[in-house]
Amino acid sequence: MNISDATFQRLEAEFNAPSVRSSTSPLLNRQWISDAEAQQRAGVNPFPPGVVAPRPVFDIKKMRELLDMNNFALRDSFYELFKNPVFFPRYNESLAEQRARTIQRWRLIAKTGVFHNTLQTFTAEGRQRYEATLESVGAMEHSMEIKMGVHYGLFGGTVSLMGDDEQCAKWTPKIENCQMLGCFAMTELGHGSNVKGIQTKAVYDIPSQTFIVNTPCEEAQKYWIGGAFQSARWTALFAQLYVKGVCHGVHPFLVRIRNEDGTTVPGVTIGDCGAKNGLNGVDNGRMWFSNVRVPHDHLLRRHSQVSRDGTFTSNFKSADERFGASLASLSGGRVSVSAGSLVQAKLALSIAIRYGLSRKAFGPPGQEETRLMDYPAYQARLIPPLATTFVMQLVLNHLKAKWQRGELGRELHVWSSGFKALISWHSLQTLQETREACGGQGYKSENRIGPMKTSHDVALTYEGDNHVLLQAVTKTVFSEFMKGVRSGGNFKGHFAYLKDAEGLRQADLSGMDARSAAFALTVMRRREAALFARLAADLQKRTATGVSSLQAFNDCAVLVEDAGRAHVELLMVELFHHTLGDLQRGGETEVADMLRLCGALHTARTVDEQVVFLRCGAVSVGEAQMMHANVGRFCETLRPHVLSLVESFGYPPHLLAPIAFDYVAHNSKSRL
Amino acid sequence: MNISDATFQRLEAEFNAPSVRSSTSPLLNRQWISDAEAQQRAGVNPFPPGVVAPRPVFDIKKMRELLDMNNFALRDSFYELFKNPVFFPRYNESLAEQRARTIQRWRLIAKTGVFHNTLQTFTAEGRQRYEATLESVGAMEHSMEIKMGVHYGLFGGTVSLMGDDEQCAKWTPKIENCQMLGCFAMTELGHGSNVKGIQTKAVYDIPSQTFIVNTPCEEAQKYWIGGAFQSARWTALFAQLYVKGVCHGVHPFLVRIRNEDGTTVPGVTIGDCGAKNGLNGVDNGRMWFSNVRVPHDHLLRRHSQVSRDGTFTSNFKSADERFGASLASLSGGRVSVSAGSLVQAKLALSIAIRYGLSRKAFGPPGQEETRLMDYPAYQARLIPPLATTFVMQLVLNHLKAKWQRGELGRELHVWSSGFKALISWHSLQTLQETREACGGQGYKSENRIGPMKTSHDVALTYEGDNHVLLQAVTKTVFSEFMKGVRSGGNFKGHFAYLKDAEGLRQADLSGMDARSAAFALTVMRRREAALFARLAADLQKRTATGVSSLQAFNDCAVLVEDAGRAHVELLMVELFHHTLGDLQRGGETEVADMLRLCGALHTARTVDEQVVFLRCGAVSVGEAQMMHANVGRFCETLRPHVLSLVESFGYPPHLLAPIAFDYVAHNSKSRL
Ligand SMILES: Cc1cc2nc3c(=O)[nH]c(=O)nc-3n(C[C@H](O)[C@H](O)[C@H](O)COP(=O)(O)OP(=O)(O)OC[C@H]3O[C@@H](n4cnc5c(N)ncnc54)[C@H](O)[C@@H]3O)c2cc1C
């Protein structure tokens, strides 16, 4: 592909402010990286000193392929590219430096041509390649992944999903090759989660056949728009569409915000969002529009159209359906965010588990100290999140496949919302736990976990705030549940299991194999069933007092979120055991056995960490005790395999951190 | 006091590398700060727009005095000082800039003379003043607090606690007025939590009457030493003391590491610890010693002495007692860390709760949107940590008083270890929750929560890793418990409640006032009793199989930590209700009533968040359901008072953040 060199030459000039060029920020672990590289080249055992890699009981390569799904060579080629010093990690850079670095890196990644045909023709192969690229890049540095995700995924995705065929054909190739650099302008200062409430106006002006865009008040300023402050020339703008005085709700427009030379176009004002807790490689900006004229054919018109003479038409009957469709690009965003989240968790575990295997502390008097990983209390902190990470990756792979197939329905919405929420929380928790588990070393930037934690943190908020997403999940699923209730128990689809509610209640967990699908499903279904029933009763009680159903829902929202989590965790168990079944049938017994253990630990810890299972009667006190014991038991069983397990994440040494290897040598005086 | 101006002039010159002076980093919220200041001067209602401050049902000033305990005017004078632009928050500064800024600020704080007589004569007043200062400074910026805490508290504290009267008289005045700048060198690359295992050697050389200090291997390099990389001239060095070939264990020495001009002394090599996840104003360093000769009278000899001719004597019989005493300065450190932790939590809550009161999202169609704080699901996220913060502050005040009185026994050790662990975890969790509760705005540096979170994170690790501390608590308390068991049930002291184990078991929670001491004590005691009994049984089972008691303890360490937490949470409830009783008796009914609600919510959420209460039989499923309902109920009851409650933390607007006030005006286009 002909990557637009001109774009990057211009951008690099724009971003390289004098302060950036004169930067003296130290590259703290250059030495370490070249060591890791040299070791790898020399074929040295990539384990911390003193750690004897146990003979894996499963095929690590097969496991990795199962986790990564596709584009293995492509991923490896990116990891290879990241040995270029441009990609070496740097800390303590100023905002301007970090942003400049991101542009520099982007050029090298874009020049590989990897984005060719990822947007133009919507193919599974293109999406897979796109996602594999983003995940690989995220392993190098999170800002870079997000910067590209905004341009290709949110901006490009909106054009390709919301534009009609003609629009797609015209613009997507230019987006792929960076001739048109864009951003995604949905959020406003006053409205984030509540997208419907945004106030930017696009009024169709019949005489001039243009949409006139205005920011009617300060709260309507576009806010947080990634890439808007410096790099973007275009934006996918979301605004309330007015035609002949009638508001038709939120619609997407392709709007030019800057000329190619970087100056803003008349009527557009752009400001900086400034320093963030992390992710400072992305130049988030704020935008105000004042009588900006957008050409008639820049309304992205796959779903809604305005004729030149001002007639509004739409493929959807209701404004709600239209609104839902216009958010489609967010589903893709959630798939990416979830995948990116797990990358951070996998890296952090790869680092911390290796450290825990070589680091020693305390021990019997006069004898050698004990490895951290040999303390059950330590295992209990790192092995459960490791197990959950395997489960979530395999579950997410189902969502990725669905998205790559081009499905866009209700199920995609529920899965992408629910998985994004639980996966991003899990990853943050894992990053925090690994930080603590590495003691003081976990607090050193060069050991990566801290910077990963701060940059990942925002994943809980963007592409839908996690709490709001869980509420949305319940809202959608609850109506399905109520259909079954109202039909007198003729539950269908997901809730079909409720046709045998009695069997579910009576199932004897203690008699089941704790690693079986039946065991996990029983526990998770009992909870879901109890919470949805409870929710139905509580909502009914509230509305009976005369409050609106919206009010009732808000009043019960703690339960609503619990129910949402219950639903998503059940879905996860179902999909996970689906994968296990496939593996078993495909003869992949060793991989399946290892994963089954991970699944069992995941289920046990899920119950062991949430009072709700006991509170709603899904498990008895005795069963909860058994679950607690299972956590310890499965940690012990998995203990010998933790190194093989993190090896199967597939990250080469130079993407990990000094404490994952010989940290004593790394810190030696001779290296000062 | 005659603050050593020379010291700071030199330091400022040393720290102001050219790159720092040419810094162009933007001060993002200068405008906002001067606004906040102007508003305050003009007596403007310091609440977010649209928020009508409810009439407080308790005396906010009294509440603040209860929380802060002492030095109210001093605290306010610091808040006033922080209006000086030197103290304005800055983000995106390089490591060098941040370190320089800390020195610049330190000078202004030191010049107030506030540290006079905080170390020399050990008085309660001096310690109170010292702690009030650190807390006030921590509200401005955490690095500055830690930088000063290391010099005055850890370095100065070691000299004043471990030196004999002569040594104290000689050195502490110079430490107070910064003529002797110091650091605290305990941790080594190879040994952090396990201090006993440190390897730095100090061998007494009779002919020269000096201690010869050496770093025998790379793992023995001193690591993480705050102030060592740039500012410190001296260190309180912890090393294994050898006299006539016999090792007497870890002892503290006062050692010069740099000349006054900043050059290192012969034999000392110093390196940088580099960029950290936060707290970058502190210049943590690494140190190697090669035949460094320390004068005979620089062994801090309050507890152990070496005569000139090489005879070792000690006030303690056992090496273990001696070791315990030599860690005394850490107890003070834990008091400060806990107090500093709560400052961060209080600030974050002051910011997030104000935002939650003015920020609106979603709402009934066509009507005004709903304030976040009016969503029960949102209340459930912020009000419980608010309640816990009140409880923990009052509990910590007991520890502070104990420490200020100069107590140094077993109880101080248990309290300081246990409170530090639970308070620092609570604060981190609160910072995370408030970050998420502020949505995207919580991710902006200028809104402070993010930078507070990253800089506070290390509090979980230093001055004792939290997990290790909880294990230590249990170890200490368990022997007391076992005394009672072995005596056939004649429990004493803390465990005296077990003499009526039957009464405890039979108490009917549902018949009690959920806000009463009896209620909270019943729940917490039941758990403690169950876990300690269980621990006794499990340890016994393990040792019966022939493993060592150390091994048994490690095997049971998950339970050990649960038991430690149970003990500390019970202590907290006891101390909290102690304060409530005092208030009630003192006629402070309104303040007491408000706090009683906070206590009730704290207890309810504690049970509601930990499966262990159900698992060990401390509460029944029905009781757990009641607790869950209580969380919602008490949140609702406290909802009208949240603004008054955060007001009573006493932080002026300019220490909060833009989102705590009129964030729309703050973000207006006219301010670009
Ligand atoms: C770094 C960064 C990059 C971003 N990039 C982009 C971008 O490129 N383009 C773009 O358009 N946007 C972007 N965003 C915006 C992002 O999508 C929004 O921040 C997000 O949608 C949340 O909106 P908000 O920040 O307004 O939070 P709010 O919607 O105000 O929510 C604040 C809090 O209130 C809670 N809450 C909200 N509603 C309810 C309710 N009904 N019940 C209970 N609790 C509730 C939420 O859980 C949350 O904790 C970005 C944000 C950040 C921080």
Ligand SMILES: Cc1cc2nc3c(=O)[nH]c(=O)nc-3n(C[C@H](O)[C@H](O)[C@H](O)COP(=O)(O)OP(=O)(O)OC[C@H]3O[C@@H](n4cnc5c(N)ncnc54)[C@H](O)[C@@H]3O)c2cc1C
């Ligand atoms: C920013 C910063 C500033 C510091 N300042 C100073 C200073 O000025 N002076 C100074 O002397 N030190 C300082 N320290 C060092 C600090 O006190 C140590 O980091 C701390 O004591 C923990 O030691 P460690 O880092 O070696 O962790 P480790 O002791 O290696 O612990 C690593 C992990 O193992 C776990 N673990 C350890 N033992 C066990 C066990 N028996 N069972 C189960 N789990 C276990 C811990 O929970 C922890 O998660 C500082 C550290 C930092 C990060």
